Amino acid sequence: MNRGNELEQTNISSYVGLYVHIPFCKTKCIYCDFNCYAGKNALIPDYVLALGKELVTYSDQGLVARTLYMGGGTPSLLSPSQVLYIVGTARDYLRLVDGAEITMEANPGTVSEQYFRDILAMGVNRISIGIQSFKDDDLRRLARHHTVEEALEAYRAARAAGFENISVDLIYGLPFQTLDDWRHNLSRVVDIEPDHISLYALTVEEGTPLHRLISRGKLPSPDDDLMADMYELAQEVLEKAGYIHYEISNWCRPGKQSKHNMIYWREEPFIGAGAGAYGFLNSVRYYNELLPSKYISLINNGQSPIVWQEELSVPIERSEYVILHLRLAEGVNAEEFQSRYGQSLHSFLSGKIDDVAGLGLVEWKDNYFRLTPKGRLLSNEVFVRILPD
Ligand code: SF4
Structure with missing residues (x-):
């Protein structure tokens, strides 16, 4: 498979992060402009096999994976055996180190305690759950496919299964969200005691239903001043609760920084595998074909899935x-x-x-x-x- 000249020259023994993209979701949230697709789950079996083949193409480059991050999309739509296939391929072909941080993003409504037990047994040791808000009205408005209770059930199931490193995501600056609503969300998140918390300001991306609704005046635009107040409140509340604010949007318990994301923030090399995944190797940034079906065809025809690459000046x-x-x-x-x-x-x-x-x-x-x-x-x-x- 031809990966392009620059990437072929990455023939050095070095540690890298490994990001694997799973571009499938049950439904599409109205704010989402990630490379993910609803209604294409039938592609998952072929997609996972293609992912395995793509990982194998990196095996002759002397790379050693020190983290594995399965992001999406909704990676928890994969069956435990598909998760095992990805983890096993990373171990066999990219020498994924023993004790590596292996994260999987999980969405409420797609998981159970048994599911978490199964993937824990397969080596996944960190879960990132998209809760987004502790108000059902917010979740409905965003077209999230779960309720607050389902999000809490997913969190409790991961803990009960034995996960000791759980991250949760919340979004602030939501339509009609007040500072008091946000205070409520912060207090609820502190109550459940996650190991890691990511807080994201709502961004309105062109081409999303959210953008259209705001343009037509059906929903209010995010208020920058209010979002700044929300951010300051988060800094205050989470610091009081003992969380370390280690990155602009991320807080954690001592020792629970995201090792994988630290690779990005320290501008260290990482492989991006899967449809639309970004990678950075040997000062070359690249990304793969976006469409899952096209990605699968490229891989199965022995062609490189990389559709863009650039050596950083x-x-x-x-x-x-x-x-x-x-x-x-x-x-x-x-x-x-x-x-x-x-x-x-x-x-x-x-x-x-x-x-x-x-x-x-x-x-x-x-x-x-x-x-x-x-x-x-x-x-x-x-x-x-x-x-x-
Ligand atoms: S669950 Fe995440 S990736 Fe999927 S549509 Fe919603 S925001 Fe996008």
């Missing part, structure tokens, strides 16, 4: 390195930047950030350059200044 790679690290509470380590790029971080930043430093959005602490709490709220103001001219 030096200025872009440095900018991305700084921006991604700024998402983390720890920030950018000046020594690591210097040893990776042979340029001092001070000289790289020179002239770019003076005004945002004056506004108190960034700071130097020891040898780290990072966002202040105020800077986290206005991170885009900082990031645009770091992009190349």
Whole structure:
């Protein structure tokens, strides 16, 4: 299978993250612009076999997977034996390390305690559950296919099955959501004591039903000031509850950072497998064919599923390195930047950030350059200044 010149040259022994995309969902939520499809579950068996074949194509590159993340879409639509096939292929062909973090995204309404027991036995050791809101009205409006009670049942089932690392997602800035509604959601999420919490601001993507409803005045646009208040409230409530705010949108119990996502934020290499998956290997970014049926055909015909790739230029790679690290509470380590790029971080930043430093959005602490709490709220103001001219 021809993967393209740059990727073929990635013949070095190195640790990578492994992302596997499962682009199937029961129904499509109105805000979703991810590469996922409802009503195509009949493709799942062929798709999983194609995924296995794609993983095998990476096996001669000396790569060692240190995390596996099955994201979607709804990976919990896979049967336990399909999950085992993916985990086993990653172990056999990408030398997935013993004790690796193996995450699966799970949606309420697709899982049971027995299902969680089965996938735990197959090596999955971290579950990420999309709860999104603790109000049924919100879930209905978003066309989520589950209720609050079903989301809680999924959470309890994962715990009862023995999962000790569970992440939950919530969205803020929902139509008609007030600050008090959000306070309620934060208090409910703290009550169930997840190990990791991801909070996402609602984004209105063009082409989604949500965008159309807002354009026609059927739903209100998100209110930026209210969302900023919601974010600040989350920082306050979760910190009081003992969570570490380790990344702009992510909080965790000590030691429960997402190891896989840390690979993205530290701009380390990762394989993206499956329809529409992104990867980053040897300074080359790439993504695969979006449509599952076309992806399956490409793989089965021995062709590369990669439809786009780009080698990052030096200025872009440095900018991305700084921006991604700024998402983390720890920030950018000046020594690591210097040893990776042979340029001092001070000289790289020179002239770019003076005004945002004056506004108190960034700071130097020891040898780290990072966002202040105020800077986290206005991170885009900082990031645009770091992009190349
Ligand atoms: S469950 Fe997730 S991936 Fe599927 S449609 Fe909803 S938001 Fe998109």
